[in-house]
Amino acid sequence: MLDVRAISKRFGHVQAVRELSFQVAPGETYGLLGPNGAGKSTAISVIAGLLVPDDGDVHVHGERITTRSTAARGAIGLVPQEVAVYPDLTARENLRFFGRLYGLAGADLDARVDEVLEVIGLTERAGDRSSEFSGGMNRRLNIGIGLLHRPQLLILDEPTVGVDPQSRNAILDSVEQLSGAGMAVLYTTHYMEEAERLCDRIGIIDEGRLQAEGTRRELTTSIGERDTIRIEASGHLEAAALAIQGIDGVVEATSADGSIRVLAVDAGAVIAEAIAIVSGDGGNVSSVEIAQPDLEAVFLHLTGKALRD
Structure with a gap:
């Protein structure tokens, strides 16, 4: 058009x-x-x-x-x-x-x-x-x-x-x-x-x-930004993080302070399997948060300044 x-x-x-x-x-x-x-x-x-x-x-x-x-x-x-x-x-x-x-x-x-x-x-x-x-x-x-x-x-x-x-x-x-x-x-x-x-x-x-x-x-x-998943849970989190690392689309998975932090190309595609791994290992999931990269980050990367500068 x-x-x-x-x-x-x-x-x-x-x-x-x-x-x-x-x-x-x-x-x-x-x-x-x-x-x-x-x-x-x-x-x-x-x-x-x-x-x-x-x-x-x-x-x-x-x-x-x-x-x-x-x-x-x-x-x-x-x-x-x-x-x-x-x-x-x-x-x-x-x-x-x-x-x-x-x-x-x-x-x-x-x-x-x-x-x-x-x-x-x-x-x-x-x-x-x-x-x-x-x-x-x-x-x-x-x-x-x-x-x-x-x-x-x-x-x-x-x-x-x-x-x-x-x-x-x-x-x-x-x-x-x-x-x-x-x-x-x-x-x-x-x-x-x-x-x-x-x-x-x-x-x-x-x-x-x-x-x-x-x-x-x-x-x-295009600028390498990834979705972030934070799973708060109890159980064997180090082992669960290692298993989550093997999911297709997961870039990184680490455990610390009662939670697992997952970097993924698409959070929606991996979240269910990640939670199943934590729960299947005897863990009890208390909360899940997903943060997606925004256009502000893209603009800053491309121009070197904030969108409202």
Whole structure:
């Protein structure tokens, strides 16, 4: 659905985006994860046809995107980082206004407005002015505007910045539903937990360049990170740890202070057999903890700095 081919963009002496390439398939949520100033919003502006790249190009559904390509840009729903709604209009009036700009009219417009209000959870507040809404509610309305014309690709640029936890969760729920319905979603964020929750694949971007991409598991595995299992138990733990060491997928197993620490490629694939070994040797398992490596560790490894630096 989206094919970004080696785009670059410079502003004076600042190279905002450097030969950025990636693809997004229908029904996939692709996350661009990086700190503020990494080049995410500039990349979004180029992809949406708002900025002309210095090099490279962008194709949506096979059509090349330019600042003049009306038809190709019509396949995109853009939700900018800054909220773009009219405060003196109600939620329904905002949606009807932007729907008419998209070319919707009559019964189709009315039905689509009702559908979008349901998706963004504002049906009961449809008659209230957006000036009366919280920041999170206005961000949900902002997403609704981007959905009105049934885009094939939805671009969300930092949609949860500055919102309360309840609204943030509602936004994330909505995004999950959209990708599940077959829409391609490009999602930029500097929140690691959002990328881990929503995204099928993640591109880590820093200083305008794509540093790595893949699923969370692929990214953490690529830097040698492993799952950690901690089994607290009584019994012959040294012998149990030695036996666990022989399980396929276990990198290391050691015992100390009434527990066994296991490093594994995939904790889910070995946990049952490890517990069975401890219990089968007369041990009594009191607790099990699993810790998986996160994207913060990947980002630190690739860039030498924390995600929020």
